[in-house]
Amino acid sequence: MTEIATLPPPRGISIFSEAQGRIPGNKGIWVGIYCEMTEFALMFTVYFLAKSHFPAVFQEGPTRLATSAGTANTVFMLTSSFFVVRALHAVRGDRIKSAIRWLFLALMMGLSYLVVKFLEYRWYTSQGIRISSSAFFTVYYYLTLNHLVHVFWGSLGILFVLVRTKMGAYSSQGYEGLEAFASYWHAIDLAWLGIFPLLYVLR
Numbered sequence: 001m002t003e004i005a006t007l008p009p010p011r012g013i014s015i016f017s018e019a020q021g022r023i024p025g026n027k028g029i030w031v032g033i034y035c036e037m038t039e040f041a042l043m044f045t046v047y048f049l050a051k052s053h054f055p056a057v058f059q060e061g062p063t064r065l066a067t068s069a070g071t072a073n074t075v076f077m078l079t080s081s082f083f084v085v086r087a088l089h090a091v092r093g094d095r096i097k098s099a100i101r102w103l104f105l106a107l108m109m110g111l112s113y114l115v116v117k118f119l120e121y122r123w124y125t126s127q128g129i130r131i132s133s134s135a136f137f138t139v140y141y142y143l144t145l146n147h148l149v150h151v152f153w154g155s156l157g158i159l160f161v162l163v164r165t166k167m168g169a170y171s172s173q174g175y176e177g178l179e180a181f182a183s184y185w186h187a188i189d190l191a192w193l194g195i196f197p198l199l200y201v202l203r
Helices: 027-053 055-064 067-092 096-126 135-166 176-201
Strands: none
Touching: 027 055, 027 135, 027 176, 055 135, 055 176, 067 096, 067 135, 067 176, 096 135, 135 176
8 A cells, every 4th residue: 555655746747836825937027917817807897897888889890800810819818828838838848949949939929919910900090990889898998998908918028028038038947927917828828808799800
């Protein structure tokens, strides 16, 4: 029985000392994430309140949005998060060059999101769709511009951890900074997964 109890965990399974209450990253990043989630929760509340007061406007609004742009940005966000996960996994295995490649790809996805969003806004402006066009577009711009700012910050964060990784700051013995960033980036991804269906899909 003693020998069985002291057997090492199966190969490939990562142990994070759940018994000690370990969380990914650090407490500081989670304070920021909770604040961010609270902010978006309040904005979603505004969305539902506005929708209840202006149902016809919110019924018509999504039909005027570029759903293809929203779909493309959903793919970019999800893909970028996947690449960040792969980078973190590579660092845990001391595959630093691989981690650098994954982070570079994640950065490209983040920048692609920003470019598509810029082009989307420009197209709306050319169509006369502005923040004052209706209650729906007021909420739309408020939510998506706020998220855009977070994606911009997050893209700078990817660049930061990419440079840090190239400088040898992370390894299997220490990767808290990269893990903290990954947690933040996933939170931004989660916020978009709420925004996309509410604004582009639901009527």
